[in-house]
Amino acid sequence: MINVPFVRYETVRLAVVGTGLRGRGVLREFLNVPGVQVTALCDVVEEKVLQAKALVEKAGQKTPALYFKGERGFEEAIRRDDVDFVYIATPWEWHVPQSLAAMNAGKHVGTEVPAAYTIEDCWKLVETSERTRRHCIIMENCCYDYDELLVLNMIRAGLLGELIHGECAYNHDLRHILFETRDEGLWRRRHHTLRDSNLYPTHGLGPLANYMNINRGDKFDYLVAMSSGHWGLEAYRKEHLAADDPRQKEVYKCGDYNTSLVKTAKGRSIMLQHNVSTPRPYDRINLIQGTKGIFRDYPSRVFIEGQEGRHAWQNTDKFKARYEHELWRKEGETARRLGGHGGMDYLMCYRLIECMRQGLVPDMDVYDAAAWSAPGPLSEISVAKGSSPVKFPDFTRGRWTRERRSVP
Numbered sequence: 001m002i003n004v005p006f007v008r009y010e011t012v013r014l015a016v017v018g019t020g021l022r023g024r025g026v027l028r029e030f031l032n033v034p035g036v037q038v039t040a041l042c043d044v045v046e047e048k049v050l051q052a053k054a055l056v057e058k059a060g061q062k063t064p065a066l067y068f069k070g071e072r073g074f075e076e077a078i079r080r081d082d083v084d085f086v087y088i089a090t091p092w093e094w095h096v097p098q099s100l101a102a103m104n105a106g107k108h109v110g111t112e113v114p115a116a117y118t119i120e121d122c123w124k125l126v127e128t129s130e131r132t133r134r135h136c137i138i139m140e141n142c143c144y145d146y147d148e149l150l151v152l153n154m155i156r157a158g159l160l161g162e163l164i165h166g167e168c169a170y171n172h173d174l175r176h177i178l179f180e181t182r183d184e185g186l187w188r189r190r191h192h193t194l195r196d197s198n199l200y201p202t203h204g205l206g207p208l209a210n211y212m213n214i215n216r217g218d219k220f221d222y223l224v225a226m227s228s229g230h231w232g233l234e235a236y237r238k239e240h241l242a243a244d245d246p247r248q249k250e251v252y253k254c255g256d257y258n259t260s261l262v263k264t265a266k267g268r269s270i271m272l273q274h275n276v277s278t279p280r281p282y283d284r285i286n287l288i289q290g291t292k293g294i295f296r297d298y299p300s301r302v303f304i305e306g307q308e309g310r311h312a313w314q315n316t317d318k319f320k321a322r323y324e325h326e327l328w329r330k331e332g333e334t335a336r337r338l339g340g341h342g343g344m345d346y347l348m349c350y351r352l353i354e355c356m357r358q359g360l361v362p363d364m365d366v367y368d369a370a371a372w373s374a375p376g377p378l379s380e381i382s383v384a385k386g387s388s389p390v391k392f393p394d395f396t397r398g399r400w401t402r403e404r405r406s407v408p
């Protein structure tokens with residue numbers, strides 16, 4: 001499925017499976033993109049489907065078919081003849097069964113992140129995408145954020161030289177959300193009782209993979225990981241929940257901090273981190289070091305060899321006129337006005353639909369979905385073995401050496 005273009009669609013007929021917070025958020029983005037018709041909505045909770053239906057109707061579209069027939073109701077929604085693309089925004093445990101069902105029903109699929117959390121499931125996605133010739137796209141919105149695309153252009157123009165090292169993370173204080181009695185609080189905290197690993201690797205790693213041309217000339221080779229204790233989540237629970245709340249008895253496995261080091265086949269190194277359970281500001285790090293300079297986000301700054309000020313970072317503003325990505329140049333105003341997360345969510349949806357309508361190769365394919373999600377299970381294995389190195393499977397089966405572009 002490398003370099004496989006979509007067959008052109010005049011209108012993309014969309015089914016959304018999982019119409020919770022994220023599902024409805026991304027549905028709003030799709031409704032703003034020209035050439036999308038929403039034909040089916042599915043969730044296990046009727047009220048959530050009805051909320052999504054109201055959004056579709058408010059956008060002036062025909063009422064879509066509605067499915068709230070239990071946990072496997074998605075099978076019927078996905079099978080419909082008037083569905084071309086299935087977008088999945090359900091809890092993590094459903095991403096793989098629903099993606100497989102969509103591809104087996106002949107539909108292209110976009111799954112929320114992570115695509116999978118076992119290596120076996122990563123392979124199932126790859127094998128099913130290859131067998132059915134349907135795309136399985138990881139909906140990694142951070143790949144479309146302003147700074148990520150700005151620095152991608154700067155890298156492609158050679159400003160940072162040969163890339164050596166990157167650092168990235170999902171460091172986001174989710175303690176309040178994890179203990180809510182609705183939405184993600186209903187399912188996300190449970191994963192902290194099941195695995196000691198990087199539970200959410202792709203927001204930081206996806207953009208870095210694009211900088212380093214992973215699966216497009218380089219590949220992730222092996223990983224070592226270490227986890228801290230889980231006192232952050234426990235301390236929050238003790239302070240914020242009643243003493244007799246049954247959740248006080250939950251036993252957490254996942255360390256507050258999981259730190260992995262990844263080596264690529266070309267010899268680059270990556271530091272990848274996950275932490276959602278301590279008080280701290282939001283930070284995906286987004287650092288990339290080359291032989292001629294370094295970029296670091298939060299806030300966005302750069303150091304280029306030979307610049308004025310020998311040891312100081314400089315603001316990236318002066319690079320924007322020249323290196324702003326064409327997607328932002330073209331659609332940035334609409335994205336900022338309409339889109340969530342500063343506009344990157346709109347751009348992700350816009351670009352996907354552009355690829356489908358123009359018959360282009362999608363920016364991200366099933367091999368990216370598998371490779372970017374794999375640090376979840378690989379970090380679990382490494383942590384369990386005292387931080388031993390663990391090899392990445394080569395999901396491309398040797399085809400990673402072909403150079404090609406991800407985002408345009």
Ligand SMILES: NC(=O)c1ccc[n+]([C@@H]2O[C@H](COP(=O)([O-])OP(=O)(O)OC[C@H]3O[C@@H](n4cnc5c(N)ncnc54)[C@H](O)[C@@H]3O)[C@@H](O)[C@H]2O)c1
Pocket residue numbers: 017018019020021022023042043044045048070071072073074089090091092094112113114139140141182183184185186
């Ligand atoms: N890319 C991003 O920026 C981003 C942001 C938030 C969430 N997410 C991801 O989106 C997904 C959903 O997160 P959320 O915040 O919307 O959570 P949520 O709990 O608000 O929504 C999940 C929805 O899935 C429904 N659901 C559960 N099982 C189902 C099934 N078998 N079939 C159909 N529907 C089912 C639930 O009823 C709920 O409405 C997760 O994978 C999460 O990691 C991504």
